[in-house]
Amino acid sequence: MVLEVPDRRMSPEARRRAKWWFVNAVVVVYALLPVLWIVSLSFKTKETITDGRLLPREWTLENYRAIFGTSDFVRALVNSVGIALISTTIAVVLGTMAAYAIARLDFPGKRALVGVSLLIAMFPQVSLVSPLFEMERGLGLFDTWPGLILPYITFALPLAIYTLSAFFREIPWELEKAAKMDGATPAQAFLKVIAPLAAPGVFTTAILVFIFCWNDFLFALSLTSTERSRTVPAAMSFFSGSSQFEDPTGTTCAAAVVISVPIIVFVLFFQRRIVAGLTSGAVKG
Amino acid sequence: MSATAPPAMANEATKRPGRRALSEGKRAERRLGWLLCAPAAIVMVAVTGWPILYSVWLSLQRYDLRFPNQREFVGLANYATVLTNSYWWQAFGVTSLITVLSVVIELVLGMALALVMHWAFVGRGLVRTVTLVPYGIVTVVAAFSWRYAWSQDVGYLARLFSPEGAPLTERASALAIIVLAEVWKTTPFMALLLMAGLALVPSELLRAAAMDGASAWQRFTKVIVPVMRPAILVALLFRTLDAFRIFDNVFVLTAGSQGTSSVSMLTFNNLIRGLNLGIGATMSVLIFLAVAAIAFVFVKVFGTAAPGSEKEGRR
Numbered sequence: 001m002v003l004e005v006p007d008r009r010m011s012p013e014a015r016r017r018a019k020w021w022f023v024n025a026v027v028v029v030y031a032l033l034p035v036l037w038i039v040s041l042s043f044k045t046k047e048t049i050t051d052g053r054l055l056p057r058e059w060t061l062e063n064y065r066a067i068f069g070t071s072d073f074v075r076a077l078v079n080s081v082g083i084a085l086i087s088t089t090i091a092v093v094l095g096t097m098a099a100y101a102i103a104r105l106d107f108p109g110k111r112a113l114v115g116v117s118l119l120i121a122m123f124p125q126v127s128l129v130s131p132l133f134e135m136e137r138g139l140g141l142f143d144t145w146p147g148l149i150l151p152y153i154t155f156a157l158p159l160a161i162y163t164l165s166a167f168f169r170e171i172p173w174e175l176e177k178a179a180k181m182d183g184a185t186p187a188q189a190f191l192k193v194i195a196p197l198a199a200p201g202v203f204t205t206a207i208l209v210f211i212f213c214w215n216d217f218l219f220a221l222s223l224t225s226t227e228r229s230r231t232v233p234a235a236m237s238f239f240s241g242s243s244q245f246e247d248p249t250g251t252t253c254a255a256a257v258v259i260s261v262p263i264i265v266f267v268l269f270f271q272r273r274i275v276a277g278l279t280s281g282a283v284k285g
Numbered sequence: 286m287s288a289t290a291p292p293a294m295a296n297e298a299t300k301r302p303g304r305r306a307l308s309e310g311k312r313a314e315r316r317l318g319w320l321l322c323a324p325a326a327i328v329m330v331a332v333t334g335w336p337i338l339y340s341v342w343l344s345l346q347r348y349d350l351r352f353p354n355q356r357e358f359v360g361l362a363n364y365a366t367v368l369t370n371s372y373w374w375q376a377f378g379v380t381s382l383i384t385v386l387s388v389v390i391e392l393v394l395g396m397a398l399a400l401v402m403h404w405a406f407v408g409r410g411l412v413r414t415v416t417l418v419p420y421g422i423v424t425v426v427a428a429f430s431w432r433y434a435w436s437q438d439v440g441y442l443a444r445l446f447s448p449e450g451a452p453l454t455e456r457a458s459a460l461a462i463i464v465l466a467e468v469w470k471t472t473p474f475m476a477l478l479l480m481a482g483l484a485l486v487p488s489e490l491l492r493a494a495a496m497d498g499a500s501a502w503q504r505f506t507k508v509i510v511p512v513m514r515p516a517i518l519v520a521l522l523f524r525t526l527d528a529f530r531i532f533d534n535v536f537v538l539t540a541g542s543q544g545t546s547s548v549s550m551l552t553f554n555n556l557i558r559g560l561n562l563g564i565g566a567t568m569s570v571l572i573f574l575a576v577a578a579i580a581f582v583f584v585k586v587f588g589t590a591a592p593g594s595e596k597e598g599r600r
Contacts, residue, residue, distance in 0.1 A: 098325035107318030131336035154332035279481035
């Protein structure tokens with residue numbers, strides 16, 4: 001509004017300020033509109049869900065009650081949390097070890113490892129779906145937690161290794177040398193000196209890896225067949241109303257909100273770290 | 286070379302204790318390096334390298350899970366089937382179109398967003414925070430939001446822009462919505478990568494250019510873009526490869542109907558819905574080759590440096 005009718009009395013400083021607020025408002029609307037829409041749908045009643053209004057006329061928790069009342073969703077939520085947490089833990093532990101070696105140690109084969117992880121970061125996931133589908137059926141891993149955890153770790157590792165080695169490069173060398181001079185072995189220097197310093201970077205990486213696992217849809221859809229290991233994104237695509245005459249829009253949106261809330265909270269709390277992690281690694285899973 | 290060194294060292298050990306300690310430290314370092322990297326390397330190679338080879342092997346067979354008895358080696362017949370199939374080429378065209386459109390739009394929007402985040406005069410923290418929301422939202426969730434926004438009976442955008450029609454059931458508008466969903470979700474990532482590059486532009490250079498009378502646009506094209514070239518190329522490389530494997534948005538928004546299937550979607554349909562492993566594996570291999578070709582073009586033609594690669598080489 002301020003922009004449309006520039007006030008003559010406004011100083012250039014104030015006008016500049018107003019211009020920036022306008023730009024900011026555009027960005028905020030851009031980023032939040034789809035989120036607002038799905039939240040709004042999830043609170044609409046069955047009767048008003050098709051009214052096309054941006055905000056609900058009547059608010060209801062019915063959709064949330066409905067999804068938490070079914071084993072479909074609750075089970076999928078347990079799967080999602082469990083699989084993402086286990087994958088994140090393993091990927092971060094393995095990634096930390098490899099990233100430490102890459103950032104600090106000199107050994108042949110280092111560049112090959114970096115090259116391989118870069119290749120995997122760019123790998124089309126769908127190319128793995130056919131062989132993994134067949135192999136996992138043979139190994140009895142199809143439709144199990146490990147069946148999803150394995151590909152998640154694999155695609156999370158490049159992200160973890162890149163982000164972590166960037167963080168590790170910032171850690172002062174001298175401390176490690178000092179520890180070694182005091183008689184610590186390289187392994188002790190790693191555990192006692194570098195690991196505590198590296199903790200913030202490791203934590204940031206864990207968030208990025210968790211978001212990656214939480215987000216996956218293709219593997220979750222292809223490598224599962226029952227609620228035993230189906231995660232929420234996959235389960236959502238199978239939602240149908242409790243009867244065939246019932247539209248699943250409200251419940252789908254409620255499920256969508258439930259799995260988005262933890263990530264948004266994470267992102268808001270740790271935004272500085274996440275930005276640092278994303279830009280230093282420059283790799284998206 | 287390292288295998289022959291230790292005995293010689295051991296002989297000289299009594300004469301030169303200093304050197305021996307050093308080389309032992311060096312060897313311990315190597316061993317530790319290998320030890321620390323081994324688990325990550327083994328997992329990555331076991332879960333990608335081996336399946337890719339297996340995929341090639343599967344692609345040379347007629348193998349349909351509905352008729353497992355007819356499994357046999359057919360050479361390149363599957364490739365001939367896929368490469369002469371109009372659906373494959375349609376999906377390939379659609380995927381390429383989505384990739385080019387969304388990456389170009391993202392580059393423009395992402396650059397604008399990066400400039401805002403970098404130079405915002407007020408509310409910079411706010412902008413940076415909300416920018417991360419699309420990144421954090423699960424792709425499927427965002428896709429559902431767009432689907433309900435554009436579906437005929439529910440959506441606010443459908444009412445606003447096409448009160449009569451059903452945009453998701455017409456090819457052109459459905460493709461536009463897929464691109465919109467893809468752009469919304471990944472522009473923040475692009476912007477963050479570009480912002481990192483923007484931080485490398487020396488402010489003295491910009492001030493000097495401004496003093497020489499360069500307009501804002503000239504400063505942008507003549508100073509900022511050339512300095513940011515490597516960052517831009519890396520961002521483009523990642524996003525192009527990422528966009529080429531688009532699946533989630535297509536699956537939720539149209540499920541590939543009305544000729545909006547991407548190659549990933551088509552592969553999924555042949556494999557999981559059609560249970561045709563031979564054809565599915567063939568498409569997997571072809572997508573892999575396409576992605577490798579894109580990466581090759583970026584690295585060789587544009588000289589994109591993979592992030593970290595130079596740094597790794599130096600140490």
